[in-house]
Amino acid sequence: MMSTWDRSKGSFLAVIAAPALWIVLFFVVPLSVIWAYSFGRTLGLTEVAVTGTLANYARVFDPVYLMIFGKSLVFAGLTTAVCLLVGFPYALAMTFASDRGKILLLLGIMLPFWTNLLVRTYALMAVMRTEGYINDVFGLVGLGPFEMLHTNFAVIVGLVYVHLPFIVLPLYSTLDRMDRSLIEASLDLGAGHITTMLKVVIPIAKPGILSAIMLTFIPALGSYLTPDLLGGPDSQMIASVIERQFKRANDWPFGAALSFMLMYLTLLAMGLRALYERRQSGARTAGEA
Amino acid sequence: MSGKNPIGPLDYARRWPLRLWVGAVILFLYVPLASLVAFSFNDSRRTIRWEGFTLDWYGTLANDDALIAAFTNSLTIAFLSMIVSVVLGALTAIALWRFRFPGKGLFDGAVTLPIVVPEICMGVGMLVFFGQIMPWPRDLVWPFDLGAIVIAHITFSFPFVAVVVRARLASFNREMEEAARDLGASELRALWDVLVPHVRPALISGALLAFTLSLDDFVITFFTSGPNTVTFPVKIYSMVRFSVTPEVNAASTVLMGITIALTAIGMKLQGSAMTQSH
Numbered sequence: 283m284m285s286t287w288d289r290s291k292g293s294f295l296a297v298i299a300a301p302a303l304w305i306v307l308f309f310v311v312p313l314s315v316i317w318a319y320s321f322g323r324t325l326g327l328t329e330v331a332v333t334g335t336l337a338n339y340a341r342v343f344d345p346v347y348l349m350i351f352g353k354s355l356v357f358a359g360l361t362t363a364v365c366l367l368v369g370f371p372y373a374l375a376m377t378f379a380s381d382r383g384k385i386l387l388l389l390g391i392m393l394p395f396w397t398n399l400l401v402r403t404y405a406l407m408a409v410m411r412t413e414g415y416i417n418d419v420f421g422l423v424g425l426g427p428f429e430m431l432h433t434n435f436a437v438i439v440g441l442v443y444v445h446l447p448f449i450v451l452p453l454y455s456t457l458d459r460m461d462r463s464l465i466e467a468s469l470d471l472g473a474g475h476i477t478t479m480l481k482v483v484i485p486i487a488k489p490g491i492l493s494a495i496m497l498t499f500i501p502a503l504g505s506y507l508t509p510d511l512l513g514g515p516d517s518q519m520i521a522s523v524i525e526r527q528f529k530r531a532n533d534w535p536f537g538a539a540l541s542f543m544l545m546y547l548t549l550l551a552m553g554l555r556a557l558y559e560r561r562q563s564g565a566r567t568a569g570e571a
Numbered sequence: 572m573s574g575k576n577p578i579g580p581l582d583y584a585r586r587w588p589l590r591l592w593v594g595a596v597i598l599f600l601y602v603p604l605a606s607l608v609a610f611s612f613n614d615s616r617r618t619i620r621w622e623g624f625t626l627d628w629y630g631t632l633a634n635d636d637a638l639i640a641a642f643t644n645s646l647t648i649a650f651l652s653m654i655v656s657v658v659l660g661a662l663t664a665i666a667l668w669r670f671r672f673p674g675k676g677l678f679d680g681a682v683t684l685p686i687v688v689p690e691i692c693m694g695v696g697m698l699v700f701f702g703q704i705m706p707w708p709r710d711l712v713w714p715f716d717l718g719a720i721v722i723a724h725i726t727f728s729f730p731f732v733a734v735v736v737r738a739r740l741a742s743f744n745r746e747m748e749e750a751a752r753d754l755g756a757s758e759l760r761a762l763w764d765v766l767v768p769h770v771r772p773a774l775i776s777g778a779l780l781a782f783t784l785s786l787d788d789f790v791i792t793f794f795t796s797g798p799n800t801v802t803f804p805v806k807i808y809s810m811v812r813f814s815v816t817p818e819v820n821a822a823s824t825v826l827m828g829i830t831i832a833l834t835a836i837g838m839k840l841q842g843s844a845m846t847q848s849h
Contacts (some may be wrong), residue, residue: 287672293758294670298678301663301729305681308726312696313688315704368599371592378583387593394600396834398787400804401823404811405603408610411815415606446600462581469580504689506790511811521691528695528794541692548689 320538330534338539347523351543354519357434357509358502361441365449365498366491368442373453374483377460388454395447403511406440407431410512432514440508448498456490457483489562496555500548520544604827611820628821638822641806647714648802649785652724656781657774659725660732665766667733668740685730694794697723701795709797716800723795724785731784732777739773740766772840779837783830 287294320339322332341347376387394402409415410430417427430436464486468478484491506521513519520540527537578585611629615622632638663682667675685693697719701707707719743766751761767774789804796805803826810819 284669284671287670290758293762294666294672296759297662297669298666298672301659301666301682301733302678304659304726304729305678305685308700308722309685309693309696310681311704312700313692315699316692316696319699368596371589372596374583375589375593378581390597391600393831394604396783396831397604397827398789398804398823398830400789400807400811401607401827402604404807404815404819404823405607407811408607408815408820409603415602443599443603446596465581500687501689504691506691521689524691524695528698534699537695541689541695544689545692548687552687 316538316541319535320542322535322538324533324535338536339543341536342539342543347540350518350523351520353517354503357437357441357517357519358499358505360438361445361502362449362495362498364438364442365445366495369446369449369453369494373450373457376450376454377457391447391450394443399444399507402444403440403507406436406443407511410436410439431512432517434513434517436512437509437517437519440512441502441505444505444508445498445502448501449494452490452494452497453487456487456494460486489559492558493555496551500551503547503551504544607820608824608827611817611824613817616817628817629825631818632821632825635818637801638803638806641801641803644714644717644800645786645803648717648721648724649782651714651717651721652728652785653778653782655721655725656728656732657778659729660777660781661736661770661774663729663733664736664740664770665762668737682730682733685727686734690790693723693727694791697726697791698794709799716797720792720795720800720802723791724788727788727791728781728784731780732774735777735780736770736773739770743769775840776837779833779840783833783837786826786833787830 318332319330321334321336322330323335323337325331342351372387372391376384379387411417412427412429412431416430421427460483464482465478468482469475473481503519504521505519506525509517509519510522510525521544524537524540524544527533527540531537583589609621612624612626613621614625614627667679672678701719701723707716709716711718747769748761748765751765752758756764787804789808792802792805793808796802801809803822807819807822807826810816810822
């Protein structure tokens with residue numbers, strides 16, 4: 283199937299040269315520079331001396347920034363939890379729908395996903411602002427108006443709005459592969475629907491659910507636009523702080539250290555997921571043998 | 572299963588609690604977008620109440636030179652990025668599919684990383700790279716002044732194209748290529764005449780994906796664009812920060828329409844290619 287590269291050196295080099303060069307020059311080099319800067323000190327406006335200092339990383343553990351990291355983790359975690367609660371029944375309905383229903387439900391969740399992130403966030407701004415439609419509805423029954431836009435609540439709503447497809451699609455692909463006779467057996471043996479969900483469906487779908495959680499959590503953690511547009515001064519996430527270091531505060535080394543902390547968190551989450559999947563497939567092959 | 576049958580035990584999609592739930596999710600997803608589109612046709616500066624149908628905001632849009640320039644920039648960047656991304660993505664996929672070579676895992680990891688790296692990290696990487704390492708001249712004539720943005724977009728787009736093409740290559744029958752070689756075609760000739768037609772659907776949907784990714788990107792562009800190289804999303808961002816106006820609604824509607832149309836075409840092409848191969 284595959285050939286070893288030195289048996290057809292010419293075609294191998296012709297195929298790999300361009301992408302390899304590109305990824306090194308425009309991806310590995312920029313990220314390496316950021317990594318190097320994270321051990322540096324600011325000299326001038328945009329001048330950085332890489333001195334090998336760990337001061338920037340030490341500053342990350344300053345309570346102010348630790349709080350922001352904590353807040354980002356909480357925001358991403360809360361977003362993932364709400365997405366899971368909202369998305370699981372949707373994925374369940376999709377799994378057991380007719381063929382046409384499946385396509386409609388899939389399109390239903392994908393259409394907003396294809397829409398520009400900025401447009402979606404802007405749409406939420408219009409709905410949630412003090413003169414927005416939600417407050418109009420509250421106004422009809424004599425309540426409000428409530429300040430919703432530029433609050434932490436708005437950020438969570440926005441993050442859920444944006445990340446819902448990230449959780450529904452992997453959940454659906456897991457549930458769809460499940461052996462339905464197990465659910466039937468559980469129902470036949472007298473368990474109710476809720477009990478069947480909790481005791482049969484969720485344990486079986488657990489690996490897929492964990493994978494869906496990761497796929498939502500990782501992008502939510504690095505969100506920039508949603509907290510920036512929907513949040514207030516106290517709803518900043520890591521990405522906003524990084525942006526400030528690079529664009530306004532002009533402290534590139536510290537911004538670089540923050541970027542790499544975010545990167546490490548992302549890679550850690552992915553590594554855990556890969557590890558878990560390997561353990562799962564290992565257990566499965568052992569079970570089959 | 573017709574709607575008249577009694578609801579079976581597993582017909583979760585037809586049970587009312589789930590129907591209600593799905594309905595609520597759909598409302599949550601679509602009310603903001605639908606109202607955004609609706610109010611782009613509203614005959615009022617204040618966007619809250621419906622005052623009657625108008626196309627004025629689209630007219631304002633068409634006369635806004637800065638916005639038109641940003642839109643032209645976006646389409647140009649997306650087009651250039653698409654062309655290069657398809658080539659690089661296809662080459663990446665072929666290299667990984669075809670050859671065993673030292674450092675393969677490393678290469679595979681390096682071309683997958685742009686998909687998972689947080690956008691903000693890549694954004695600041697590009698900012699520093701084009702600021703310090705390879706400064707992109709600011710006073711080039713259009714469209715060369717867009718070079719930095721195009722390069723950034725290619726970097727995050729071509730790995731996606733590679734994923735799409737790789738999935739398609741998995742179904743390629745190597746004997747076809749061997750037959751071509753036996754009949755006297757050179758290796759590259761066989762690649763071009765046999766392999767490329769097989770992956771064409773993936774190339775087309777990969778191209779549309781790259782185009783849409785580029786058109787949609789805000790964060791990475793935000794860090795790469797200068798005052799003279801504003802793209803459509805960056806322009807909308809500055810308008811949004813300023814205020815909620817019907818003109819922004821109209822601009823958003825246009826962008827939304829383009830993205831959805833392109834993605835739908837891509838899905839359809841991919842879908843028909845799937846049915847053909849089965």
